[in-house]
Amino acid sequence: MSQNLGKIRSPLDMEPLAIEVHDVESASRSRSARNDLILICVFSAVVLASPWLLAPFGAAYPDLLQRFCIFGIFAIGFNIMFGLTGYLSFGHAAFLGIGSYAAVWSFKLLTMNVIPAVMFGVLCAGLFSALIGYVCLRRAGIYFSILTLAFAQMSYNLAYSVLTPITNGETGLQLTLNDSRVLDAASGIDPTSSLPVTNLFGMKMSGYPGFYLCAIVLIISFYISIRIFRSPFGMMLRGIKTNQNRMSYTGINTRPYLLAAFVVSGMYAGLAGSLMAVTDPLAGAERMQWTASGEVVLMTILGGAGTLLGPVLGAGVIKYFENIFSSFNAQTLHSAFSFLPDGLAEFMVTITHPFVGEGWHLTLGVLFMLIVIFLPGGLMEGAQRIGNMFSGSGGKSEAESPAEQTKPAE
């Protein structure tokens, strides 16, 4: 039986509930650990090879690859809160923004090395999320969402105008030539006539090296997220999602668990924010706007909330649309349809034009609608179904169960 169970569990369906593992013998447990190892290896290989894998899609340039990784981290963190506990935070972009501002200030005041910047960004975001989480987690459901949204909008407005001396308002916080950078100055790095660039012990952090830093951080974040999913702590969080009342009746105080999950996911957002500042040392207030918070919700649901890989996939799809689809103009369409006869090509361009360029939101909206209606479990459910189609009917009934357990967005 256990042999059979291991066989059908593909490395993609990471949903197997810990409860399952609980009552199966230890051999199965080690098998599950091995599947995780395979998953992380495959994931790492795919992420590190993405400059080649994504080249045919026109997405293999450093800035977009960095964005894939950064928003992947953001979505993984968000999924720890939303996917595991079912608490929908609508203000996660605030932590992203705080991470960015903290990192840029570290560049301005301390050093252009990225390590202190990232640490400082994660720390600040963690502190803020503890503060905001402590207040917001007194309520559940829609009230929690609204509270987090309110806090995020408050942070946005503070950053946009009230705190202008710290955030430089709408223009965004930027490096200048006469920043102090005390550590760099102390270690004898000459202030040059041009702006310094972010570095990791001398290695420039823009372009491909920047991408590989983000990729490695993404892989580590992904690994930590697997560990959280598999841990007793993760099981507690799932318990909260399934039935918080019953958890309380058994004498468990759920709030510390929720707060811990909220802080962890806030720190993930801070990490993503500080990496944004590492690859491009500028922090703008619009990073904290509610649309940015909504975006990460979309990413998670699009990919599949509560799954391990889903959020990363969702982040990739949305960023791809935002950066590549939005750049298609009539000219590109004409050359794409040039193989058709003239009249037909003209017709195709007219039909498709509203969906590309500035209309990329429209395409994304349609895609999102289709996915929520037909694949409530997100892209991961789609992958699951395709996987089942190929693996034949034998394992179908059992392999389907993980997809079933994936709940649609609440």
Place this chain on the structure above:
Amino acid sequence: MSLFDDNVSRRGILKTGLVGAAVATAPFHFVRGAGAADYLNMPKGKSVIFGFNVPQTGAYADEGADELRAYKLAVQHINGEGDGGMLNTFTSKALKGNGVNGKKVEFVTGDTQTKSDAARASAKRMIEKDGAIMITGGSSSGVAIAVQGLCQEAGVIFMAGLTHSNDTTGKDKKANGFRHFFNTEMSGAALAPVLEKAFGTDRTAYHLTADYTWGWSQEGSIKKYTEKLGWNTASAVRTPLGAGDFSQYITPVLNSGADVLVLNHYGKDMVNSLTQAVQFGLRDKQVNGKDFAIVVPLYSRLMAQGAGKNVQGIFGSTNWHWSLQDEGSKAFVKSFGQAYGFPPSQAAHTCYVQAILYADACQRAGSFAPCDVGKALEGFKFDGMGNGATEYRAADHQCFKDVLVVKGKENPTTKFDVLEVVEVTPRAQVEYPPELLGGQLGSCNNGA
């Protein structure tokens, strides 16, 4: 999935890891290979790529659309298509209508969404993926400053589009960035004498200001010059960019004792705030025994058209207006009108001129290397581009030229004929020393 089922050994995982590591380090070879070029995105084929980064959505979308039309026209003229427009009146004759340095000009476009992040992402895509040699455009100073910083770091030239804040060529100026448009300091210097003539020296002003770098800069300059005249400033209120409804900001104006309302707004914001101010009856009021007046320091034909009748008699300044009668303006209006059926806006004009100036500088330098092009632009004096004699000042990469003070026309003859030129303030009157606005250019960056 059978691939991963059984037989996964430690050795297998080690192998996967090794392959992964080999794959991971490969791009560094790429990067090193790219270092062979003299500068970033050096054009190798028969064409050179310009990046047009304009707002296609948001509060400045109208300006962005017009900018893109102008860029397309400029590319046609540089490549020798169409009637040549201002190339015929431009005093530099380096461009021959066969592209630049023998290469045909192509372009890529992007949407800035009037957000710094989005604008930088889109500019990065053009530089890293499409291989753009120069980025130009933008209709907001916040965006212009953000993208200018990016271009400086990346090592390409940035030719600013419509950006009016002092900071673009003041405290945030960069060696790789150049601006043809005028700034708020010049607006203030040009407007003040006209305001004095029209409204006297005993006035109290109330500012409504778009809450970002341009708004702050505009507010500061107008305050500086009107207070020199002897005006008082009752209050200066910041409004969020793209607010839509300004009624809550306009109501307090009536009780503030101010008799002049200064609207430091642009684009759709200005259309909304001005329309609402007029609807609230501000212009029919008498305060302190004087007629209440409204001033819009930065005017554009697109906005004036949007606000309709409400702009009649309202003063402001502008970089260029299509009704100017010099040869350059006439040539530009003619070819723009033939292509699109209506006259160009000032945003279109400055973007068209920037594209031509860049191409011309490359041709004169005989190279696309940012540092060479920068040298060709610095201190460059030209005429025939619609603003009279103009100079790209080397010290801050700002163009100096005459400034137009305009007024909403009382009896417009067509729907485009909404502004009339009140005064052309000569360059000498609006010029200031480069140290006044602070900032450092730094050194130019060739990328690679």
